Amino acid sequence: MLASIAWLKRYVDIDVTPEELAEKLTRVGLEVESVIHQGQGISGVVTGKVTAIEKNPKSDHLWVCQMDYGSGEIVQIQTGAQNVKQGDIVPVATLGAELPNGMKLKKIKMADVYSYGMLCSAAELGIDNKLLLPEQREGILILSPDTPIGKDIKEVLGLNDTVLDIDLTANKQDCFCMTGIAREAAAVLGKTLRMPDTSVKEAAGGDVHDMLSVAIEIPELCSRFTGRALKNIKIMPSPDWMQNELRACSVRPINNVVDVTNYVMMELGQPMHAYDYDTLTGHALIVRRGKVGEHLQTLDDQDRELTPDMITIADTEKAVGLGGVMGGLITEVTDKTTTVILEAAAFNGPSIRRTSKALGLRSEASMRFERGVDIANCHRALNRAAHLLEEMGACETVCGIADAYPVPYKPAVITVTPETINTRIGVAIPKEEMVDILNRLQFAVKEENGSLVITAPTWRQDVTCDADISEEIARMHSYDKIESHNPELALRQGKEDPMEEVKGEAEDYLASAGLDEVMTYTFIHPSFVDKMMLKADDARRSVIKLMNPISDEFGVMRTTMLPSLLNTAAYNLARQAESVKIFEVGRVYLPKSLPLTDHPEERRMIGAVMSGRRNALNWTSGKDSVDFYDMKGVVEGLLEKMQLADYELAACEETYMHPGKSCVVKAGGKQIGYFGCLHPTVAASFDVPEETYVLELELAPLAESALRVPQYTHLAKFPGTSRDIAVVVPKNVTMQELESVLRANAGELLQGIRVFDVYTGKQVAEGCKSVAFNLTFQAEDRTLTDGEIDPIIKNVVEKVAEAYAAELRK
Amino acid sequence: MSMKEMLLELREKALADLEAAASSQELQELKVKYLGRKGPMTEILRGMGKVPAEERPKIGEIVNQVKQTLEQCLKDRTEILRAEALKAKIANDKVDITLPGRKPAGGHLHPITLTNREIKKIFMHMGFDVIEGPEIDNDYFNFEALNLPKDHPARDMQDTFYITDNFLLRTQTSGVQARTMQSKEPNTPIRMISPGAVYRNDYDATHSPMFHQVEGLVVDKNISLADLKGTLETFCKEMFGNDVKIRLRPSYFPFTEPSCEVDISCVICGGKGCNVCKHSGWLEILGAGEVHPNVLEMSGYDSSKMNGYAFGMGVERIAMLKYGIDDLRLFFENDLRFIRQFR
Incomplete structure (x- = not known):
């Protein structure tokens, strides 16, 4: 809402600067966004009368005007505008005058004739075209014929006015007008409000x-x-x-x-x-x-x-x-x-x-x-x-x-004690000051049995209860006078939703594992379901659509974390990031039915993408790209951090994943996520390299174990012993299979199995691989001897050989 | 030559040889040579029989002295040569300390996460619980229960993304106020904050369609605007430093009455006036107020017995001030060159 100071002055005496008034109004709840000084940059422009006008014979459009602007002489000014006639009163920029566009008037010669100034259009005076009649928008601004000559144009056009731009809050309907703002100004400045003259002569008579x-x-x-x-x-x-x-x-x-x-x-x-x-x-x-x-x-x-x-x-x-x-x-x-x-x-x-x-x-x-x-x-x-x-x-x-007027309006009457108001604000304003404030705002106040009975003026329909009265008193008393005070509440530490705590732990782990956290928009382009090649019956195709999205780009709520993360990876790879390792712990939005009739599930998910170089380029590390085992390591570390030991990995059948280089994570027999290499077609659709590894894991199944306090197990009293063995087995034998054979045959003393080499090449037969293990053995009650361990090793190797026609590598 | 003279001559010769030895091996050889069983000392001692009995103890003493002197010298020389050898070895054992180290590759948390955590920490220390709410909410919790009936002009304050006529992306975390009150027995005291993403249909250089807020709500007996001011002052000082000042300005939110905007003294210029604070010396950082009685009543609380305050702050705004970030869009572009600046 724009409020002209000149206009406000019709109703209230304003004896402070516009800036001071703006500050005072802002501090009582009328936020003045800016103070606009009109006519800034205009000087030396006065009203002048065209006493004579003739065409410049050497030009097809210039007119030579003889101007009287009250200086005691007639001044010759040329204009290119075609709407000026003899007798018109127009704005004249005299020599030395300044215009809002920075122009400074000098004597110039046009078509052999000198011009000592310029006739001005409205635009040249900085007046917005939208505020002019169509006929005033073109050519020189013709002023009304009774305009006196030689007057400053700013005065004539009201351009010496200052305007307050007020950001009116929705409750201040009473200030959506000049008298309303003037009423607030009068209350703040301690002045009297003068309402406009409404007397009518009714000269036509009749009824x-x-x-x-x-x-x-x-x-x-x-x-x-x-x-x-x-x-x-x-x-x-x-x-x-x-x-x-x-x-x-x-x-x-x-x-x-x-x-x-x-x-x-x-x-x-x-x-x-x-x-x-x-x-x-x-x-x-x-x-x-x-x-x-x-x-x-x-x-x-x-x-x-x-x-x-x-x-x-x-x-x-x-x-x-x-x-x-x-x-x-x-x-x-x-x-x-x-x-x-x-x-x-x-x-x-x-x-x-x-x-x-x-x-x-x-x-x-x-x-x-x-x-x-x-x-x-x-x-x-x-x-x-x-x-x-x-x-x-x-x-x-x-x-x-x-x-x-069928039902006459009854203004709100509110009964409240000064104590109630003081308690709500946390101050001790005397009753007399409250009454004075309310009176200044033209509320009628009566006192009855220690209470104030307050009648709101008709223009204050927003005032309906004692909280509203408290606000009137607080704002006019000044919020600055409210002394800070700490609420008198019991000492305690706040608690957090456990799921949020788990989220924080996951974030900390992933960041410590070298991934950068990103924060993506939860609404995405609906095409992601096709880019991910989701099957026709995939539940993730049931997306919640926005009725009024900003654009298709932000059209639907995501049902998986992948698209947002892949877009972010592509964005960074396109900006020469040599390595992108990112994660987000966010929400996906899964409707129970569409169109939405109930709150959807907002499932918290951990999402991650790794692509590009494994390590930042450094003289000690190679230039290898990330692979499956980088992502697997992150997953293993995360699950360890979440203390989830009981999980298994199984083949992944997601259409958007590389079938040979991905897997699902199961806990309690239920799939809780997947990770691995993206399907090459999907990688291409998202503009990321083929070797891009992704992870998506539900947060909730991790919550229970994550917050468990780890319980101590005592350390072994006797030294353990370890042996390295290597076996050659067919290539397709998995580590899990080998490990189960080892565990089944190594007896109770076997404690740990670690793979330290997997080799295929010249020294092993075609179609085979050599796998080297380090086995550790430990007994609770004694130091183990070679005599105990050697037969175990012999047995294990024999059993592996039996199972896979394997041999112990020499 | 007397026996004594022979011993002394042997001593001088041996000492000179030891002194001249250049390696521990040479010393070892000299040890064998002079102190070994087949060495000159043994030879000299064989002549002991010819020495008169009364002189023998004296000669014995000289023998011991020579032996001790040679052993001590041998020991000193061994030590010196070892030290010299070590010194020589170290002198050649050098790394280029200016080559970069093998730094464990740590990742980075997003500045919004960092800011959110800091806000949560401050309020949790003051006894506020942290409660999450749904981002997809219905008209009732996002608007109506907050004293914003349908067709209320104040709904214009927020451009809403709708999903159906009833469901929408929440425009503010304030909906968690009503949810929390309604989840409790009426008139149960509440002290909570609720952080989270909110959505508004506004997208330009200074508006993001998704951003983050933290809502706060305290409901109890006799909770005043002065209490609100005290709490927020504590928060602002923790967040921006002890020198920061706050001021309240009257404003309007449908769910609070009286309502206020809260400004802090500009953290960039300290209140002197700069571009960030538009030369006012103040920065608007949050909105707040006393909970409107209608909001309490609608959620089953008795507004004549209980009252409270509520506030809401923009996390991006606070993060921008905290880290000196000048462009809101950076938060969601996720350029890693940006993210990697925070820790």
Whole structure:
């Protein structure tokens, strides 16, 4: 909301700078976002009259003007604009003048003729084109003929004004107008508020009730509807001061009737509408619901289909307007109009909000109705508008106001003790100060049995309970005067959701394992299901779609962590990252059914991607790329950290994984995740290298074991012993198979099996591999001897040989 | 030559040889040569028979002295030669200390995680529980239970992503307020924060459609705006340092009354005025207020007995101030050159 200081000064004496006023208003809850000094950069521009004008004979477009701008001499200025006539009064930038675009005026010669200055267009004075009439947008700005000459243009056009840009919160509907802001300013500055003159001459006599009937058929959507009749209307431009103030607040002047309705809306916060009386059939205005199939041509020349949800203003025959949103074209006030009906009403906010949203018609008027208008303001607004038009000599007002007001508004009455207020704020404000604050804000206060009985003014419909009164008192007393205090609560340490604790542990582990944490958007492009080649019946194809996404890119909620992480990997690889090792512990969103009728499962997942070089380039390590065992190591380390010992790995059948280089992780017989190499086709779809390794693991199954406190087992008292053996077995024998043979045959003394070499090559037969193990043995009660161990080793080797036709490598 | 003279001559010769020895091996050989059983000492002692009996003890003493002197010298020389050899070896044993080390490859946590953890830590120390809520929520918890009925103009404050007419991506963590109250027996005291991702349909240089908030709620008896100010002052000092000042400005949120915005003195310029604080000396960092009685009542709490305060802060905003980050988009672009700056 823009508030012109010049305009505010009509209602309150402001004896501080605009910046000081802005700060004071901000500190009571009217946040001033910026202070705009209009006309900045303009100097030396004055009004001047064209005393003579002739074409420059050497040019096809230049005009040589003789200008009188009150300097005592006639000055020759050339202009290229084609709209200047003898006698026009225009803005003249004199020699040495400065314009907002940084231009400084010098004597120049154009087509052999000297020019000692420049005639200005509105744009050259920094005035926004949108705020001008179409005819003012081109060429030199022609001022009204009664403008005195030699005056500073800033004064004439109101460009010496300062404007406050206020970010109005949704509850401050009372400040959605100049008098509202002035009321706050008066309360803050300790000044008196002067309300505008609303006296009406009613020179046309008669009685409005003989001309017009008004009726409300839907009191639930319209609580008041009032009208005034104005005769002998003369449509003309409104006076300069009104145009200037409207422009300062970003309202485009149009003609006196439209300008006055806008002016009064800006001044009092009451939106108004004007009808051409002679177009109203039956001379009636009725507030009713739209009828099914009913149409209305609105002022913007659009055909609108009405619905019963829309507040419709009608005469006895047809719809003539959408109440509070936009009027109809047929009843618009035109040059031919002689009698005008002015409307001021109070419509239901939510209804106006729905209609204006449905039709895409948000306007200054609809926004005010949405927040709620002061129902007691209707008469004041009608009278003020009539007063202003009378003052311009633009109408004669008919006696009386037609008023449909089924249920008079009862302002809120709140009874509260000063103690309650002080307790809520945490201060000790004396009762007298509370009463003074409330009075300054025009609340009526009575004291009864130690309580304050407070009647809110009609414009404060937001005030309904004692918490609201507390806020009024706190903000005017000043939040700065509230002393910090610590709540008197029992000492205790806060607790965290265990799942979050586990999440933190997983994050810490993965970071310590060399992975960088990323944070990705949870909504992604719906194409991921195809890029991952998910089967037609894969549950992850059931994605939750947004109704109004920013774009397809962010269209659906992810059902797997992979796409976001792969996109991040691709992003970084494209930026020359030689190694990408990333993880995120986030959520995937799994609907129970679609469309959504219940909360979906928000499953917490650990996701990771590794691609590129294993180690940062360093003289001690090679340039190898990551492989399956890098990712497996991370998984093993993570599960160890989570104290999940009882898990198994099995073949992975996910369509997007490389079948020979991936596996699933099972715990308690249930799949809890998978990891391995991406399928080459999928890798290509996501623009990542073929050798890209991924991991996705549910967090919840890890939670139980993760938070267990590890229990100590005592250390062996006697030294153990270890032996290395190597066996040659067919290539397809897995480590797991070999290990189970070893365990089955090595007896109870075997403690650990570690593989330290896997070799295929010249020294072993084709189709075979040599696997070297280190076996450790340990007894609880004695030191082991070779005599005990040697037969075990012999037995184990024999059994492996039997099982796989293997041999002990020499 | 007397026996004594022979012994003394032997001593001088042996000492000279030991002194001249250049290696421990040579010393070993000299030891055998002079002190061995077949050495000159043995030879000389064979002539003892010719020495008068009364002189024998004296000669015996000289023999012992010579022996001791030679043994001591041998020991000293061995030690010196060992030290010299070690010194020579070390002198040739050198690494290039300027070559890079084998650094264990540690990863990095995202600055939002780091900031979130710090916020959580501060509040948990003050006795706040940490409670998570769903990101996909319904209209009731995200709006209505927060005193934001349908078609309320304040709904414009937040551009909502809708999934159905009822389900939406939460626009604020405030929904956890009502959830928490409704999960408890009416009028149970509450002290909690709720961190998490929130969503708004706004995407430009200074807005991200997903970002993070931390909601706070205290409900108890006689919890005042002054208590709110005290709590937030403690938080801000922990987060930004003891010199930081806070101020409250009246504002509006449908679910608090009175409501306020909370500013801290600019952490960049210390309040003198700079570009970051737009020369005001203050930075807006969170919104707060006394819980609106309607919110308490809707969740089954008796607003005449219980009251409380609530606050909500943007984690990205705090992280930007904390780490001097000047572009919101960096958080979600996930350029590793950015992530790797945090630890």
